[in-house]
Amino acid sequence: MDPNGSVGERRSECHDEQTRGGVVDRRCWVAIACNGARAWRVLAVLLLGFASAGCATLSQHNPDPVSLDRLERVNRGIYRFNRGVDRKVVRPVARAYDRVVPPRVERRFRNFFTNLRAPTDIANNWLQGKFKPGFAGLGRFLLNTVAGGGFFDPAAKLGLERHPEDFGQTLAAWGVPSGGYFVMPFLGPGSVRDWGAWPLDVRTDVLWQLDESSARNWVAGWRLVSDRAALLPAERTLEEAFDEYSLVREAWFQRRRYQIFDEAPLADEDYLFLDSEP
Secondary structure, three states: OOOOHHHHHHHHHHHHOEOHHHOEOHHHHHHHHHOHHHHHHHHHHHHHHHOOOOOOOOOOOOOOHHHHOOOHHHHHHHHHHHHHHHHHHHHHHHHHHHHHOOHHHHHHHHHHHHHHOHHHHHHHHHHOOOHHHHHHHHHHHHHHHHOOOOOOOHHHHOOOOOOOOOHHHHHHHOOOOOOOEEEEOOOEEEEHHHHHHHHHHHHOOHHHHOOOHHHHHHHHHHHHHHHHHHOHHHHHHHHOOOOHHHHHHHHHHHHHHHHHOOOOOOHHHHHHOOOOOO
C-alpha cells in the first residue's frame, strides 16, 4: 500500500474542489501541511550528509562590500531590469493587495507563509550546532501546524520563538567564502554562496514539495505579493536615494551580516561573512 496515498487523495481534492473567487479549498491547506513529510525526509538526508562536516580555517581579511561587487556593471543592469519588472507588475499588484487585505488578516497569512519555511530554519539551526533553537523550531512548527493550522502562532505564547536560518548562513558558518555579490534576475541581491545554497532552501520549503502545480503556483504567487507588500513602507526611502543600487547593496550586506551573526556580529569576526579573497 502506498504510504502517501491519503496525501495524494487530498491533493486531488484540493485541485478539484476550489471555492468561488479562486480561493483554494480548506483541504488544500491540509495537502500543503502533509507535504511537510517530504520536506522532513529531505532534511534528514541533509543532516546525515553533513553531520561529520568540520569548520574550515578562516582568514580574517575584511574587504568592504564594494570590493565584493566584482560584477558591478552586470549587477547594475540586472538590478535595473528587476526594478522595471517591479514597477510595472509586482508593485502595483502589491499596492492593490495592501489596500484590500486588512492588516489583521495579513498577519495570519504571514504566519502561514512563515510556517512553510520552518523545516529550512530547523535544519540549518541543527547543521550549525544550534540544537536548542532547532528543537524549539521543531516544537513551534508542530504546534502551529496542528493547533493553529499554520495561520495562528500559539507557539509564541509559550515562548517558542522563531530562529530563522538558511543554507547560505550555514555555509558561512562553515567558513565557505561569499564568492562575491550577485544580483539574480527576478530574485534580487545575494552572494554566490547564497545562490549556490538556494536550491537546498527550496527543497526544504514545504510549499515547493506540493505536487499539485496549480495550487503550488497559486500559493507561491500569493506569498510573493505578500512579501512585496511588506516592503512598501520602505519604498519612499529607496526612491529618494542618490544611488538606489548602492543603497540596496549596502542594506543587503548589513542585513545579511546580522542574519549570519544572529543580530550580534563581532567586529573581528567579519571574515565569516565577507570574502577572504583580495
